[in-house]
Amino acid sequence: MFTNLEKCPRNLLICEKSSFLNEKSRHATHVAKHFFNYKVSVLIPECGIIPSGLRSVVSSFSKYYLLKNLPVYKLLEEEFLEKVVKKGCLYALSYKTRIDQDNTFALLPTGQVILSVDKDTYEELGLEGKASQYNHRQPMRYVVTIDLTDKSMAAGGKRYKRVMWALQEKVQLTSDFLLARYSTGGDGEDLLQSFFSQYSSKELRPSISSQTFKNLLCPSLDPTDLRGDTRSCDPQQFLEWLGAVTMDISCNNEAASFVSAYCCPEPQSSVSQALLCTTTGLLLPEDIHSLLEELRRYFDEPRFTSWLSVTVHGFADSPVSWGGTEHGFHKGGENFYTFVLFKNQDYWLHMATGANDGCPP
Amino acid sequence: MERILHSRLSEDQKIHMGLQSQDGRDAEAFTNAFLKNSVPGLSKEAVKQFMDRKAVVLEFSRKKKEKRRKKRSKGLNAKERRELKVFQLKPEHQRYELFLPLHELWKQYVRDLCNGLKPDSNPQTIQQKLLKADFHGAIITVSRSKCPSYVGTTGILVQEMKHVFKIVTKEDKLKVIPKRNSVFAVEIDGFVSHIYGSKFQLRSSERSAKKFKAKGTIDL
Amino acid sequence: MGYADNMSESVSYERLVFKNASVYHYMKIYLILDSDDRKFNAAHFKQIVISALRDLYGEIGAAFPFDVLKFEEDTLTAVLRVYNSGLVKLWSALTLLGSYHSEPCAVRVVQVSPFLLALSGNSRELELD
Numbered sequence: 001m002f003t004n005l006e007k008c009p010r011n012l013l014i015c016e017k018s019s020f021l022n023e024k025s026r027h028a029t030h031v032a033k034h035f036f037n038y039k040v041s042v043l044i045p046e047c048g049i050i051p052s053g054l055r056s057v058v059s060s061f062s063k064y065y066l067l068k069n070l071p072v073y074k075l076l077e078e079e080f081l082e083k084v085v086k087k088g089c090l091y092a093l094s095y096k097t098r099i100d101q102d103n104t105f106a107l108l109p110t111g112q113v114i115l116s117v118d119k120d121t122y123e124e125l126g127l128e129g130k131a132s133q134y135n136h137r138q139p140m141r142y143v144v145t146i147d148l149t150d151k152s153m154a155a156g157g158k159r160y161k162r163v164m165w166a167l168q169e170k171v172q173l174t175s176d177f178l179l180a181r182y183s184t185g186g187d188g189e190d191l192l193q194s195f196f197s198q199y200s201s202k203e204l205r206p207s208i209s210s211q212t213f214k215n216l217l218c219p220s221l222d223p224t225d226l227r228g229d230t231r232s233c234d235p236q237q238f239l240e241w242l243g244a245v246t247m248d249i250s251c252n253n254e255a256a257s258f259v260s261a262y263c264c265p266e267p268q269s270s271v272s273q274a275l276l277c278t279t280t281g282l283l284l285p286e287d288i289h290s291l292l293e294e295l296r297r298y299f300d301e302p303r304f305t306s307w308l309s310v311t312v313h314g315f316a317d318s319p320v321s322w323g324g325t326e327h328g329f330h331k332g333g334e335n336f337y338t339f340v341l342f343k344n345q346d347y348w349l350h351m352a353t354g355a356n357d358g359c360p361p
Numbered sequence: 362m363e364r365i366l367h368s369r370l371s372e373d374q375k376i377h378m379g380l381q382s383q384d385g386r387d388a389e390a391f392t393n394a395f396l397k398n399s400v401p402g403l404s405k406e407a408v409k410q411f412m413d414r415k416a417v418v419l420e421f422s423r424k425k426k427e428k429r430r431k432k433r434s435k436g437l438n439a440k441e442r443r444e445l446k447v448f449q450l451k452p453e454h455q456r457y458e459l460f461l462p463l464h465e466l467w468k469q470y471v472r473d474l475c476n477g478l479k480p481d482s483n484p485q486t487i488q489q490k491l492l493k494a495d496f497h498g499a500i501i502t503v504s505r506s507k508c509p510s511y512v513g514t515t516g517i518l519v520q521e522m523k524h525v526f527k528i529v530t531k532e533d534k535l536k537v538i539p540k541r542n543s544v545f546a547v548e549i550d551g552f553v554s555h556i557y558g559s560k561f562q563l564r565s566s567e568r569s570a571k572k573f574k575a576k577g578t579i580d581l
Numbered sequence: 582m583g584y585a586d587n588m589s590e591s592v593s594y595e596r597l598v599f600k601n602a603s604v605y606h607y608m609k610i611y612l613i614l615d616s617d618d619r620k621f622n623a624a625h626f627k628q629i630v631i632s633a634l635r636d637l638y639g640e641i642g643a644a645f646p647f648d649v650l651k652f653e654e655d656t657l658t659a660v661l662r663v664y665n666s667g668l669v670k671l672w673s674a675l676t677l678l679g680s681y682h683s684e685p686c687a688v689r690v691v692q693v694s695p696f697l698l699a700l701s702g703n704s705r706e707l708e709l710d
Contacts, residue, residue: 005673006666010601011695017595024594038704066709095709123505123544123581126512170513204709226595236603243607243697247660249650259623260648262662280707313702332692334699352696359598 009330009355015235016349017226020296027339027349028289030361034337035108036093036318037283040291041246041311045218046304047275050210054277057287057294058208064180064282066095066202071174072105073167074195075113076148078155083191085148086111089182091284094175099317100329105175106319109182111149115173116319117142125173127166134328134356143319143326182286206281217251217264218271221307223346233265235350239338241265242309246276271305288312292339299343311338321357328356335360450519450527455535460498460517467498471549478550488554491547493569496521499547501528504555507542507581514538521565526558542581557581603695606668607650609703610675612657613687623652626659630671633678638670647671650697658691660700668693 018025042054050058075085075092084090085107092107104116115129122129122142129144152159167173181192196203219241221232228234233241241264244251251264288310295310314321316333327335332354340348351360370380442448472478475490502515514536516528526538526545540558547554557579563571612626627649634643647663663671675688692703 005669008601008606008665008668008695011603013599013602013696015597015599017593022594038707039702041701095707098705120505122509123507124512126506126509128509165513202709227597235597235599240605240697243699243701244650246698246701247651249660249697259627259652260650260662261646262648262650311698311702313699313704315704317704332694332699334694334696336696336699336702338698352699354694354699 011355012353012357012359013235013239014349014351014360015226016351017223018347018349020345020347025347026361027292027347030322030337030349030351031289031292031312032285033323033361034285034312034314034335035091035320036106036315037285037288037312038315039278039280039311039313040283040288041276041278042291042295042308043242043245043274043276043311044298044305044308045216045271045274048212048273050275050277051298053294053297054291057291058206058277058279061206061279061281061287062180062182062284063203063205064178065196066204067177067179067196068200069174070177070199071167071172072113072115073164073172075107076146076160076164076167080191080195081148081155084181084195089184089284089286090179091181091282092177092179093282093315093318095178097175097317098329099319099327099333103173103175104317104319105173105177108320108324110324111147112324113146113148114319114324115144115146117144117173121171121173125166125171127163132328133326133358134330145324178282180282180284182284204281206279206283208277208279210275210277213245213274213276214272216245216271216274217268218274219265220267220269221340221342221348223307223342223344223348226348231267233267235348237265238340239350239352242311242338245274246278246311283312292341295341296345299341299345303343306343307340309338309340312336321353322351322360325358327353327358330355448520450529450535455529456533457517457529457531460519460529463498463519464500464517467496468549470495470498478552480551482552484552484554487552491554492573495565496547497565499549501526501556502546502548503538503543504546505544505581511538511543523564524562544581601665601695604664605662605697606665606693606695607697607700608661608663608668608672608675608693609691609700610659610661611689611691612659613689614657614681615685619684621652621654621657623649623659626652626657629678629681630661630675634671634674637674637677642670643674645670660697662697665695 018027020027074080088111089109090107091109092105094103094105097104099116103118103121106114108114115127116132117125117129119140119142122144125144127144127146129142131139132141132143135141146163147153153163154160183189219233219238221238225231226235228237232238241251244262249262250260251262253260253262255261255263292310295308298308314335316329316335318327321327321335327333333356334352334354335357337349337351337360340350353360437445437447471491471494474494475482475487478487496518497520499518500515501518503511503513506512514528514530516530516536518526518528519535520527524540526540528536528538530536540562543558545556545558547556559581560573560579561568612621612629630647631643637643645664645667647661647667649659650662651660653659661671672690672693675690678686678688680686692700694700
């Protein structure tokens with residue numbers, strides 16, 4: 001009778017096991033390709049205070065800007081395009097726009113502008129795009145991708161003029177933007193500053209918070225046993241536990257308890273304390289990469305713990321998740337990855353996505 | 362007079378005119394002999410039966426109905442028109458400025474139709490008038506379309522067909538734009554009205570007779 | 582440090598793909614009440630949800646387990662864990678929950694995900710103004 005009610009949208013979890021010392025290890029590309037990161041949380045068992053190295057890396061994360069009512073075409077104006085956008089490392093994502101109902105825009109560091117627009121806007125805009133992959137019977141959402149590095153998009157070219165006409169005169173798409181640039185110290189810096197001064201902008205720094213847990217039940221992990229046959233718990237259980245810890249959910253309930261029967265997965269061990277350090281904002285992949293490098297160095301000194309974990313959450317309303325793969329919001333819009341770093345420079349990488357998302361790389 | 366006409370002729374007169382009396386017996390004998398000669402296979406009885414009650418219709422022919430061929434009032438049929446390319450614009454005539462007078466004419470026509478366009482005119486009545494109006498010579502713009510490359514095309518409408526508009530753009534290009542799945546904007550004296558092409562797929566002559574129904578929402 | 586020696590052997594590359602492997606779905610919800618003087622605890626809250634389920638699906642239809650992983654008494658916010666097969670039923674029962682002890686109330690669903698970890702990082706909560 002209720003069989004239809006028992007169906008659920010699909011979700012994907014990709015687990016990888018490799019070593020940082022392995023030359024073919026793709027951890028760097030995985031990090032670099034996940035463009036829009038909202039939150040990073042680091043969990044270090046057997047640690048009470050933030051290690052100084054970690055603190056300095058986290059506090060040196062790039063600042064980002066909130067720009068109010070920025071028309072999209074301003075990002076494509078000739079001077080800005082040549083001196084800032086084409087130099088790379090510029091990330092922009094529309095803020096407070098919901099990808100399942102609003103028009104959402106993103107500028108990728110690879111020089112692509114992605115406009116995820118609803119049907120009516122698309123029909124008025126007059127720019128060629130593709131119907132979104134996650135449409136129900138009738139296409140209600142379209143994705144327009146403008147590759148700024150393409151020859152035809154050279155300033156003054158026919159296609160460039162068409163794009164500018166569409167965004168400037170036909171439909172002036174405007175939104176609040178989160179914008180950040182990984183600074184490599186170039187000449188575009190002054191221009192970027194003058195650009196910000198034209199709009200009501202706000203300079204923001206990623207907010208950092210930390211928390212210590214006492215007497216925590218903690219699953220034991222063995223780097224060789226990713227699947228969780230005997231020496232570790234399976235990846236789903238581990239991620240569930242990680243979530244429970246981050247959200248401060250109690251892990252030692254009795255099996256017959258009325259309220260909750262959640263327990264820490266086996267095999268487990270008790271940890272006297274654990275540190276959770278969380279950073280939120282528009283976080284750049286470059287910064288996350290340096291954080292990862294710093295955490296690898298954590299095991300240079302002898303430590304009580306054999307592993308630590310880093311979880312990176314993507315923006316739920318970003319039009320892309322990994323690289324250029326289209327991202328949508330079905331029930332949750334989740335796209336995140338978790339690194340588990342081991343003492344011997346091995347790592348696990350768990351990448352998870354919800355229903356409206358491509359398979360992570 | 363009538364009596365004279367129906368009276369029997371006298372014997373003298375008969376001889377005088379050279380008439381022979383047609384006596385019944387003579388005629389029967391002649392017929393029998395003739396039949397015997399021409400249909401020798403039949404017995405006397407059969408011939409007699411055959412001769413009984415036989416209506417012989419003399420001198421009858423059905424009047425042939427004269428087929429009244431209507432002469433076509435039109436000079437050419439569709440095929441001939443196609444071959445002669447009557448309605449195709451020659452490339453040398455596809456020039457924007459060539460159609461500007463037509464546009465002026467159209468503007469005049471619409472102003473007359475709507476009793477002068479003033480800023481305070483009721484847009485609804487103007488729209489009602491425009492619905493039945495002819496659009497040849499109007500400057501139309503594609504404001505929305507399912508196909509993005511049509512969006513933004515502007516020009517003077519030179520030919521309206523059932524399913525397409527043919528316009529000449531400022532770049533002196535003739536463009537054929539399907540009515541279906543597009544919304545067109547027509548501007549005159551500050552009034553902009555939108556035409557939903559999908560609901561407009563009629564010849565302009567048929568459109569003037571069509572009743573348009575008001576609908577709550579329309580999608581392209 | 583015997584453990585470390587055990588781990589020094591290098592790990593070969595391995596990739597596992599799980600599709601729909603998560604058996605649970607997690608929901609973050611909060612309860613809206615007309616009057617805010619009423620005090621709740623987690624058990625109380627679970628009782629409300631169970632009675633909502635029973636009202637909609639009856640005794641048999643509502644007979645499936647779910648957990649209240651967390652309940653904040655001051656904000657009336659809860660995190661629920663439910664088997665995939667029960668998600669739609671639980672969600673619909675929460676939607677149709679209209680009153681508690683003849684007092685109007687409503688449940689807002691903030692976030693639903695097959696990963697508990699995803700609930701800890703909801704970018705829609707980012708407030709910068």
